[in-house]
Amino acid sequence: MPLIEITQTVDARGLSCPMPIVKTAQAVKPLPSGAVVELLATDVGSIKDVAAWCRATGNELIEQTSDGAVYHFVIRRK
Amino acid sequence: MTTETLAPFDTVASAIAAIDGGPTAAITSAAPAPVAAPVKDGQVETKDLLIIDYSGDLEKVWATMILASTSAAMGVRTRVFVTFWGLQVFVKDTRRITGENWMQKMLSAMQRPGISHRKLSKMNFLGMGPWMMGRLAKQYGVASPKELLEAAQAMGVEFIPCQMTMDMFGLKPEDMIEGMGEPAGAATVIGLMTENSTPLFI
Numbered sequence: 001m002p003l004i005e006i007t008q009t010v011d012a013r014g015l016s017c018p019m020p021i022v023k024t025a026q027a028v029k030p031l032p033s034g035a036v037v038e039l040l041a042t043d044v045g046s047i048k049d050v051a052a053w054c055r056a057t058g059n060e061l062i063e064q065t066s067d068g069a070v071y072h073f074v075i076r077r078k
Numbered sequence: 079m080t081t082e083t084l085a086p087f088d089t090v091a092s093a094i095a096a097i098d099g100g101p102t103a104a105i106t107s108a109a110p111a112p113v114a115a116p117v118k119d120g121q122v123e124t125k126d127l128l129i130i131d132y133s134g135d136l137e138k139v140w141a142t143m144i145l146a147s148t149s150a151a152m153g154v155r156t157r158v159f160v161t162f163w164g165l166q167v168f169v170k171d172t173r174r175i176t177g178e179n180w181m182q183k184m185l186s187a188m189q190r191p192g193i194s195h196r197k198l199s200k201m202n203f204l205g206m207g208p209w210m211m212g213r214l215a216k217q218y219g220v221a222s223p224k225e226l227l228e229a230a231q232a233m234g235v236e237f238i239p240c241q242m243t244m245d246m247f248g249l250k251p252e253d254m255i256e257g258m259g260e261p262a263g264a265a266t267v268i269g270l271m272t273e274n275s276t277p278l279f280i
Contacts, residue, residue: 016220018148022229025151029233043219056122056152 004062004074007035013042013070020046021053024075028059031077036062039073046071126155128275130267134163134189136196136208136223142280143226150233157259157275158230159267161240166191167223168237169253177248185247193224193255231257238262 010027012020020041028037039050047064050073054061063074127149131142142158149156160168169176169191176186189197198207215222221229231237239254241261251258271277 014219016218018144018151018226019219019221019229022147022151022221022226022233025153025233026229053152056124056154058122 004036006038006074007031008037010037010039012046013040015041016043017045017049019043021049024050024053025057028075028077033077035077037075037077039071039075041071041073042069043071046073050075124152124154126157126270126275128267128270128277129156129158130277130279131158131160131164131167132162133199133280134166134196135199136211137198138280139164139167139193139196139223140226143223143230145278145280146235147226147230147233150230150235156230156234157236157238157270159238159240159262160258161243165239165243165247165249167193167196168239168255168258169249170255171195171224173253176253179248182248191253193227194222196223238266 008027008031010020010023012023015023020039020043024037024039028035031037039046041050043049050064051061053059054075058078060076060078061073062076063072065072127145129142129146131139133139142164146156146158166186166189169186171192171194173191174186175183176191177183196208197205198211201207212222214220236259237257238259239249239261241263244250244261251261267277
C-alpha cells in the first residue's frame with residue numbers, strides 16, 4: 001500500500017461528542033480536494049459518528065484503526 | 079414459549095408498520111436496514127435543518143447547540159429560530175438588566191440573560207446543579223454551550239431572532255450577541271418548514 005501523506009492532524013483526544021466531528025469539519029473545510037486529514041479521538045461514539053459524517057459530506061474514510069485507547073481515522077477530502 | 083407470546087404482538091406491530099411505516103417497523107426487525115438516502119456526487123442529498131429554540135433551560139440549550147454545530151459540520155444548511163425563553167440565551171453575557179419598562183426589566187432581573195447563565199429545568203438548586211453540570215462536562219471533555227455556539231457560528235449556522243418576542247421582552251439588536259441574523263416571524267418559520275427544512279422544536 002502506498003504511503004499516504006497526511007496534510008493535517010486533528011487532535012480530538014479527550015473531547016466528547018460532537019467536538020471530534022466539529023473540529024474535523026473545521027479542519028477539512030479550507031483544505032484542497034484530495035487532502036488527507038488524520039483524526040485522533042478517544043470518544044467511543046466517534047467510531048460511528050465519523051463514518052456517518054463521511055457519508056453525509058462525501059469525504060472518504062480511508063482508514064480506521066485503534067490502539068485500544070485512541071481511535072485513529074484517516075480521511076480524504078472530497 | 080417466548081415466540082408464542084410475541085407472535086400476536088408482532089402481528090399487530092407489523093400491521094401498524096405496514097399502515098404507516100412508522101417507528102414500529104424497527105421493533106419487528108432485528109437489524110433495521112440503513113436509511114436509503116439519495117446520493118449525488120458521492121454525497122448524501124440532505125434537506126436543511128431548522129431548529130426552533132424555544133427554551134432557555136440549560137439542558138435544552140445544550141441540545142440545541144450540539145445539534146446545530148453537528149448539523150453544520152455535516153454540511154447541512156442550518157438555521158436556528160430563536161424565540162421566547164430561547165431569546166435570553168442570545169443576549170450578551172455581560173448584559174444584566176434588559177427591557178424598557180418595569181415588567182421587562184423584572185423579567186431579566188429574575189432570570190439572568192446570556193448563554194453562560196442558564197438554569198437547569200430540574201435540580202437547579204440555586205445554581206448548584208448547573209455548576210456541577212459544568213464541572214462534569216469539563217471532566218468528560220464535553221464542550222460548553224458557549225463553545226458550541228461559537229463553533230456553530232464559525233460554521234455558518236444562522237440564528238434568527240423572533241421579532242415579536244424581541245419587542246415583547248424589550249430586547250434591542252445591541253442587547254444580542256454578534257452575528258445574529260435579521261429578525262423574522264412565524265411565517266418565515268412555517269415557510270422554511272414546509273419547503274425544504276426538517277424542523278426540530280426544542
